[in-house]
Amino acid sequence: MATPKLTLAVHKLTSCSGCQLAFLNQGTALLDMLEEVEFLHFIEAGIEGPEQAVDVAFVEGSISTPEDLERARALRKNSKLVVTIGACATSGGIQALRNMADGPAWQAAIYARPDFIATLATSTGVAEHIKVDFELWGCPITVEQMRHFLRQLRLGVQPRPEAEKLCMECKRRLQVCVMVTRGAPCLGPVVRTGCGALCPAFGRACYGCFGPSEQPNCDSLANRFAGLGLLPDDIARRFAAIHSHSVPFREQSRRWQSIDVRELDE
Ligand code: SF4
Ligand code: SF4
Known part of the structure; x- marks a missing residue:
């Protein structure tokens, strides 16, 4: 039947x-x-x-x-x-x-x-x-x-979420890291995969279409962005984009909105 x-x-x-x-x-x-x-x-x-x-x-x-x-x-x-x-x-x-x-x-x-x-x-x-x-x-x-x-x-299989980090897909495709080589503020380490790491393939940073990945360490990545020279407001904006209301990105955006640029020099 x-x-x-x-x-x-x-x-x-x-x-x-x-x-x-x-x-x-x-x-x-x-x-x-x-x-x-x-x-x-x-x-x-x-x-x-x-x-x-x-x-x-x-x-x-x-x-x-x-x-x-x-x-x-x-x-x-x-x-x-x-x-x-x-x-x-x-x-x-x-x-x-x-x-x-x-x-x-x-x-x-x-x-x-x-x-x-x-x-x-x-x-x-x-x-x-x-x-x-x-x-x-x-x-x-x-x-x-x-x-x-x-x-x-x-097929009667329990669907499983795809929450792996974009960086994993980027590396499997043997792409050159735009953050390491160009200092571009790429969200790949905290964004879930799904697009085939499209933007790094064209030499530009990811801005996060697929939302937070599993276990995103946004604190660490945001600190790295500060090390690359981004001002607090710029860091807040990186996280306040497509998925601004997701919990990890929202927290990070609020954190950096509240930091005065002068605090970074102390
Ligand atoms: S370019 Fe972005 S996604 Fe690719 S490895 Fe570097 S940080 Fe990760
Ligand atoms: S910005 Fe969107 S399309 Fe580009 S790499 Fe990131 S998730 Fe993929």
Whole structure:
């Protein structure tokens, strides 16, 4: 007897829609995939059914508005597994930079009628609000990550997170280290792998699309950045980028924001 197809939903909260392209960018491989899965909700592919019960709900986007929160709670009830995809859904994304700022002051400066803006005080990852079963980090996630996850589910294997450091991948590819040879402030020692160490291959430092790795020693790396000559504010900004609200990067960013440059000379 044929194995029943996995039923899937792809939901979008506050995001740019880029991670959903991991499904659509497969080209003809998407047709092969449809032999094994069935999408019951995927607006970007023209399939609408946000309240359908599914085996796996993929969620893109952060919880930034009251509507995001309401929809996240609803999809949790309708899904056996909830899987967050991308930086926004896993750690709040670029928009979480506002968590470190005075949001109402920004709104008043930008909008003629800020009272029309319905937003929460923070932008946060989905797991801060509902139970999440698995996280696919990345900005954006890759086709391979998504396919690997689904393959494990189909084979009845417990999916395992990829949290190895980017440096490991960089070294396996025999790339020259941009931090050692050029003094470039590369986040590779604390960032999880996933991109194939793309930027060091082109001679530039990594700025952390895939979020914190396993056991990231951010204190040590930040001290190394200071040794390379970066000022405290520059170090804070290295960590306050794509995954600024992830715990290790947030802590490091706050630490260096609070350091006066004169303290480094003492
Ligand atoms: S270039 Fe970056 S990722 Fe590669 S080994 Fe050096 S620090 Fe690690
Ligand atoms: S910034 Fe880092 S994680 Fe992003 S593509 Fe470049 S090397 Fe990969």
